[in-house]
Amino acid sequence: MNRFSCFYRLVKPTVVSSSIRDGRILKPYHTVPSAALDEELKHINALSDDDESGSESFNFSLVKTNVVRGCLSDNYWVNKEASNIQILGSGMILLKNFVSFIGQVDMVNICQDFCVPGAFKVPTNRYGCKLRVHMMSLGRNWDPGTGYTNPCRRDGSEPPRLPFGFVRLAQTAIESAQDHFDDDHHLPSMTPDTCIVNFYTSGGRLGLHQDCDESSDSLRRGLPVVSISIGDPAEFWYGHIRDEDKLSKILLESGDVLIFGGKSRLIFHGINKIDLGRAPEPLRHATMMRLGRLNLTLKQV
Numbered sequence: 561m562n563r564f565s566c567f568y569r570l571v572k573p574t575v576v577s578s579s580i581r582d583g584r585i586l587k588p589y590h591t592v593p594s595a596a597l598d599e600e601l602k603h604i605n606a607l608s609d610d611d612e613s614g615s616e617s618f619n620f621s622l623v624k625t626n627v628v629r630g631c632l633s634d635n636y637w638v639n640k641e642a643s644n645i646q647i648l649g650s651g652m653i654l655l656k657n658f659v660s661f662i663g664q665v666d667m668v669n670i671c672q673d674f675c676v677p678g679a680f681k682v683p684t685n686r687y688g689c690k691l692r693v694h695m696m697s698l699g700r701n702w703d704p705g706t707g708y709t710n711p712c713r714r715d716g717s718e719p720p721r722l723p724f725g726f727v728r729l730a731q732t733a734i735e736s737a738q739d740h741f742d743d744d745h746h747l748p749s750m751t752p753d754t755c756i757v758n759f760y761t762s763g764g765r766l767g768l769h770q771d772c773d774e775s776s777d778s779l780r781r782g783l784p785v786v787s788i789s790i791g792d793p794a795e796f797w798y799g800h801i802r803d804e805d806k807l808s809k810i811l812l813e814s815g816d817v818l819i820f821g822g823k824s825r826l827i828f829h830g831i832n833k834i835d836l837g838r839a840p841e842p843l844r845h846a847t848m849m850r851l852g853r854l855n856l857t858l859k860q861v
């Protein structure tokens with residue numbers, strides 16, 4: 561048995577990190593409207609400011625305690641200026657370098673916070689074969705063997721709620737992408753309720769497949785799949801038919817967001833190989849993330 565399979569961590573174990581902006585705590589963990597969230601944050605920050613005056617040196621802490629780390633995506637997680645796009649088909653688009661450096665760091669840290677024992681699994685497909693990827697789901701529970709049928713993980717626990725920042729990032733990416741399609745190649749909007757978190761390390765890959773476990777309504781409407789890449793680059797294969805000789809290839813690099821919806825919603829796709837050790841050095845430094853590639857796939861079931 562892989563020694564990481566029962567307690568798989570994304571970062572080196574002794575490292576902690578934070579993502580406070582302008583001295584304020586920013587908290588993405590609840591799917592609540594942003595006005596309510598702002599109120600909550602104001603309240604938390606006010607309490608923490610009061611605390612600081614009376615701090616004793618023995619329990620002095622650099623970060624405000626009892627608050628989950630993270631930040632809201634809108635202002636900090638998106639490289640609006642820097643990203644460029646590649647249209648790959650009807651409803652299929654690659655937003656290069658869309659997620660900012662801070663966004664990538666925060667997303668690694670948030671995923672790391674979810675790495676409780678048993679969260680990451682090396683799953684088995686419908687034919688009983690082990691996949692070459694570590695996987696966990698957020699929001700709705702999903703497993704390649706059973707789809708969405710079981711709301712709980714194998715140990716009976718519920719998956720963590722989908723962080724609000726992830727939802728907003730996916731929606732912001734779709735909004736940017738929609739500007740590039742006309743009515744014939746329409747890319748619908750969606751509100752993700754699930755996120756598959758994949759981590760590929762040495763030898764990691766994902767065979768050719770379609771994402772088709774979502775509801776018939778979601779598939780019929782072509783609600784997009786939003787796939788975020790962080791860490792080492794990967795070669796992504798895709799095509800409209802299951803023919804390995806007719807696939808197109810693209811490189812997905814850290815910060816890229818790939819969207820496929822509309823007429824491309826049911827493309828065959830997979831990860832052919834990971835360029836291990838080629839993640840941006842500052843990202844590795846800031847997160848202490850292990851060698852490999854983190855992928856977050858957001859969908860509306």
Ligand SMILES: O=C(O)CCC(=O)C(=O)O
Pocket residue numbers: 756758766771787796812829830831855857
């Ligand atoms: O890692 C990727 O980029 C693709 C992931 C994927 O296709 C999936 O989880 O269904």
Ligand SMILES: [Fe+2]
Pocket residue numbers: 769770771829
């Ligand atoms: Fe997929």
